Amino acid sequence: PVQVAMYEPSFGFLFVLNCCVDMLFVADLILQFFIMYPKKTNYGCALEEDPRHIAVHYLTTWFVIDLLSIIPFDLVGLLSRSQEAFQLKAVKITRLLRLLKLLRVLKLHRLFRRFEVRMSITYGTFSLLKFFCILLLITHWLANLWAMTLVLVEDSEGIPRWIDDFEVLDRNVAVKTKDSPLKLYLTCLYFTSYTITSVGYGDIGPK
Numbered sequence: 001p002v003q004v005a006m007y008e009p010s011f012g013f014l015f016v017l018n019c020c021v022d023m024l025f026v027a028d029l030i031l032q033f034f035i036m037y038p039k040k041t042n043y044g045c046a047l048e049e050d051p052r053h054i055a056v057h058y059l060t061t062w063f064v065i066d067l068l069s070i071i072p073f074d075l076v077g078l079l080s081r082s083q084e085a086f087q088l089k090a091v092k093i094t095r096l097l098r099l100l101k102l103l104r105v106l107k108l109h110r111l112f113r114r115f116e117v118r119m120s121i122t123y124g125t126f127s128l129l130k131f132f133c134i135l136l137l138i139t140h141w142l143a144n145l146w147a148m149t150l151v152l153v154e155d156s157e158g159i160p161r162w163i164d165d166f167e168v169l170d171r172n173v174a175v176k177t178k179d180s181p182l183k184l185y186l187t188c189l190y191f192t193s194y195t196i197t198s199v200g201y202g203d204i205g206p207k
Contacts, residue, residue, distance in 0.1 A: 006147055006181040022070050029066045032058045139196055143188035150178065 007014065033055050036047040048054055153159050163178045166187075170176045177183045 002144055002181070002185060006144070006184060019072075022072060025066065025070045029063075029070060032062065032066070135196070139189065139192050142192040142196070143185060146188040146192055147184055150184075 034051065036049055036054060037057055038045050039048045048057065150161060150163055153161055163184075166177045175183065177187055
């Protein structure tokens with residue numbers, strides 16, 4: 001989400017890294033057609049060994065989510081930037097579609113269940129740990145979505161944006177908040193964290 005919200009699509013380290021991660025998820029998608037899954041029988045729980053049943057089970061459960069998460073929207077974004085006629089709208093739409101890759105996080109539910117079974121901790125402790133992890137994850141996502149509002153509304157459109165209030169604060173600063181991905185992320189993280197955990201809307205607010 002940080003790359004989607006704060007960086008323009010470009011050929012570089014992050015692009016190559018995303019391609020490598022995509023390849024891993026493609027391999028995972030293929031392997032899911034051959035991985036046995038537990039099923040209930042009259043004698044208890046057993047692993048399904050029939051390849052046809054395994055494939056049907058995967059196609060009716062996680063296949064659509066996994067497929068959407070491996071579509072190369074980064075490459076589509078790079079190609080759309082070369083089209084002058086639809087450059088602005090295409091880039092905005094593509095950056096929104098790139099958020100579909102976050103569907104991969106839904107797999108964390110399966111990892112949490114495996115972790116819960118293997119670790120000898122109480123249910124209350126595990127629930128508290130899971131709550132804090134989810135809270136941090138949601139705060140991180142919302143921070144990037146808050147930063148992405150600056151992408152969806154261009155400065156040239158004349159529509160007030162929340163980042164405009166920082167022009168006075170950044171008057172004597174060499175690197176402006178809107179020009180630094182790190183400062184922008186920390187600002188958005190600050191806003192979303194106190195909005196979620198406290199009263200919210202203090203010195204940073206929506207327009």
